[in-house]
Amino acid sequence: MSSMPPASLESLRRAVDALPNDVPLRLLLMRELVAEGHYAEAVQQGSQVLAEDADNSQAMTLMQSALNRMTGATAPTDAPADSGQPANAEQPAPSSETQPSESNFDWDAAANDLGEIAQPRFATTVEPIDPGHGTTSARFDQQQSALRLSDVAGMDDVKARIEASFLAPIRNPEIAKMYGMSMRGGLLIYGPPGCGKTYLGKALAGELDATFISIAISDILDMYMGVSERNLHDLFEEARASTPCVLFIDEVDALGGKRAGSASSSMRSTVNQLLAELDGVQSNNDGIFVVGATNAPWDVDPALRRPGRLDRTVLVTPPDVAAREAMFRSALAAKPIANIDVAALAQATEGFSGADIVHICNTATERALMDSVRTATVRLISMKDLKVALKEVKPSVGPWFETARNVVEFANKSGDYDELAEYLAQRKRHR
Ligand SMILES: Nc1ncnc2c1ncn2[C@@H]1O[C@H](COP(=O)(O)OP(=O)(O)O)[C@@H](O)[C@H]1O
Ligand SMILES: [Mg+2]
Structure with missing residues (x-):
């Protein structure tokens, strides 16, 4: 077993991915990882075992030996680096103690590896493109989202509102029609950064069993005339070919209808293109659920918020x-x-x-x-x-609330930010 060809390491990784609860299998992978010099990954695999079974002594031992080799703090059998053993690039000697010394161990990479791999298993389980759709030529980021609203912690009233105003009509089109609810139009999620707007968008896609297509406006904007419009059109065409889908458009404020007077005419035509695509002027948008997101709703072009467009807004606040x-x-x-x-x-x-x-x-x-x-x-x-x-770690939302307070105080005549005003008042009372 110790002379497994390198390919089997990949097979083992896949097997562990497929059978995440199989502890002996994971231990096998760990052993192979240590043997092949993938110490950080071995430690990470060990921590997965310990997360399930905190006393697993085999995992501890393997982690320990991975750490020893990482740091060069090796057992007495440690041989000097060039001990005359023939080097073999293909097959590292199985339990060789001649592994990296401190000098060539990349601390940052190990910390990064761990930080990355040790993410919560369920929080961001998003798989790549559904092979069934055959969309390998997709230009924009497409995913099948496994996230559900139940994975979104807290936010009970946000979820209830989204259920009533967005999901229920989609799920029950006949009933929605009976109540005269339009099936058109989308959702605008706004709030301070890092509080779950994108996360929520993904969860909506999961709820609807829809493909999640996400794009930030800044990825679409192009300085050459007409290219931004072309990009937007291609994006919507791709969405139309991938229904049902949630088309998540981040940073909708970057179209800056309201931004510093200088809003150039080229920006105007980009906004117009987006409006035309949203309205489905020349095409059918059935099965496309558009969700916009922004940290700065006050910069969003008001035309985008008219009925039939991003006409329902939801405020996502820091978690309670x-x-x-x-x-x-x-x-x-x-x-x-x-x-x-x-x-x-x-x-x-x-x-x-x-x-x-x-x-x-x-x-x-x-x-x-x-x-x-x-x-x-x-x-x-x-x-x-x-x-x-x-x-x-300091809370990162402070500056956002300063801006929000000003907006509510000086620019809420239309009542667009009543929900925000209410939240701010409540927040103040609690302090
Ligand atoms: N309600 C939530 N439940 C669980 N995790 C959350 C929640 N809100 C945010 N997170 C975590 O915070 C991270 C940042 O959220 P994100 O959706 O990217 O924020 P935003 O898009 O509002 O800037 C997410 O990847 C997720 O891990
Ligand atoms: Mg986001």
């Missing part, structure tokens, strides 16, 4: 205490943790965004990892790590 607890739970779900008091963490993070919480958990993980690497002793992520991370 229950939502934060759920977020900590999900962000830590796949990590090797011990004695974590998620309720206390949720209490301590008033005003933090979902992204901030993910960042706190990753910071704590890095701390535990680097500690393990330094001391060459595997240890679980503790409350201490999280408390230290909590001191380092």
Whole structure:
């Protein structure tokens, strides 16, 4: 077994992906990873085992040996680097102790690897293109989203509103017709950065079993005349060929109808193109659910918000205490943790965004990892790590609320931001 050809490592990875709960299989992969010098990945696999079974001694031992080799803190059998053993690029000697010394170990890469791979298993389970659609030529980012609204922590009233104004009519077109509800038009999600707008958009696609096509306006804009319009048209054509789909258009404010007077005429024609595509002037938009998102709804061209376009708005605010607890739970779900008091963490993070919480958990993980690497002793992520991370990570939504307060105070004559005004008033009362 120790002389497995390299290809079998890939097979093992695939097998583990397919059977994530098969611990012996994962241990086998770990053993092979260590043998082939993929130490950081071996440690990461080990942490997945420990997340399920905190006392698994085989996982601990393998992680330990991966860490030893990473740091060069090797067993007495350690041979000097060039011990006369013939080097064999194809097949690294199975349990060779002649592996990297400290000097060539890439600390940053290891931390990155771990930070990346140790993401929550369920939070972002989005698979690439559905092969059934045969859309390999897709120009824009298409995914089959496995996220559901139930994966979105908290936000109960947001979910209820979306259910009533967006999902229910789509799911029950006959009933919607009876109530005279239009099937046209889309949703505009707005709120401070990192609080789950994109996440929610993906969950909507999952709920509707629809392909998730996402694009940011800045990816479409082009300085050459007519190219932005062409890009927009291609985007919608691709969406029309991939129905049902959620077409998620991020940064809709970047079309800046309202931006600093200078809004050039070329920008105007881009906006007009978007309006024409949304209205389906020359084409059929059935089965395309357009969801716009923005941090700056006050910069969004008002024409985009007229009936039949992005006519329903939803404010996504920083998570409340229950939502934060759920977020900590999900962000830590796949990590090797011990004695974590998620309720206390949720209490301590008033005003933090979902992204901030993910960042706190990753910071704590890095701390535990680097500690393990330094001391060459595997240890679980503790409350201490999280408390230290909590001191380092500051809430990122402050500036957004400053702007929002001004808008509500000076630019809410139309009542567009009543929901926001109400939230701000409530927030003030709670402080
Ligand atoms: N309600 C939520 N439940 C679970 N995770 C969330 C939630 N909101 C945000 N997150 C996490 O925060 C990250 C950032 O959210 P994102 O949707 O990218 O924010 P936005 O698009 O509003 O800037 C997400 O990838 C997700 O991991
Ligand atoms: Mg986003």
